[in-house]
Amino acid sequence: MSTPEVTRAAGAFTYREVGATRLGPLPDGYHHLHHRTRIGRGRTVFDAAGSALTTWRLHRATGVRVRADVARARPGGTVELSLGVGPVAVSGRCEVVWTVYGRDRTGFGYGTLAGHPERGEESFVVDLRDDGSVWFTVMAFSRADRWYTRAGGPFVRLLQRAYARRLGRTLRRLAAA
Template identity: 35%
Template sequence: MLHILRPSAKKMPKLIEEWRSKPLTYTEIGCTRFEQVPPGYNKDKHRILLGKGESTFDKAKCAIQNWKMYDLGWMDVHRPVAPIQEGEVSVTFIKLFGIWFSAIPCRIVYTIDETNNNKSLFGFGFGTVQDHPEIGEEKFLIEWDHNSDSVYYEVCAISRSGHFLTKCGYPVMRCLQKRFFRDTLQSILRNSKVD
């Protein structure tokens, strides 16, 4: 679904409800959690050291909860008001050539919030819903390694083209994906600095 103008705030609840009931566009649900790459998909994985200690982990976790990974200037997200939970729908908008366009729906397919003796993990994965120009899943994860006290942010995507425009414009889509990965790492790094 291509929008040259962003859908109005009045239309968003109706669109969200439609996408909540539409099917996911792939069957390998949860593939990013364990980084299993189905045949025919691209895998992109990027990881950055955010700092050390519990306070860095807490700030990074808060950044994910507030969707700061999309605080990029050229990308915006209409996100659930509810806490991150399975089944919630988000819609991304991209600004290209000075115009906001495209309504890109995803649905949260799993959440991660666990601690064991060696690590604390927080994040979620969401998958593409019908009307998304790509097919696949993306994971956003904060990891606190208790042994080294290091805190990392990781984004992992498994995707392939799902629309004739993304197939025709494949090099452009890959450039946008690479830009997103670079910028999201910097956004979470900025938003997890401890004063």
């Protein structure tokens, strides 16, 4: 298995615990999200899922607008994610903190930059297990950083969980195609 790449840009992130989604544990003082979805079986599914994940295709397939300065996730790459239309559009910039491109594990974690509605980090990982099953895991820690995310309270957490489930369903479809 390859060694994950990690970057730490001093002062660029809106939180201190940069890289915590790579190995855990997730830091105290944040809301935690951990969602796992079985994607399918076999090397072909794993390779397709890893490619869709690390080239931003997964995020785009869920209806999120993606502007990335890298075609494939790599440490230091930035991505702006936007959802909604006009005055109800919400967007946030993130920087890829770490990546792993291994034989049985592919994924990355990114952290929030100034102006993002939340503070924290989120990771997306595809694993090929010994039994041939392929799993997708979303793990995050975050807290509100704007008035509207603070006002949204528990509703924001519900949306985050729903989005993680949607990512899993979408990745299952993309990897099977």
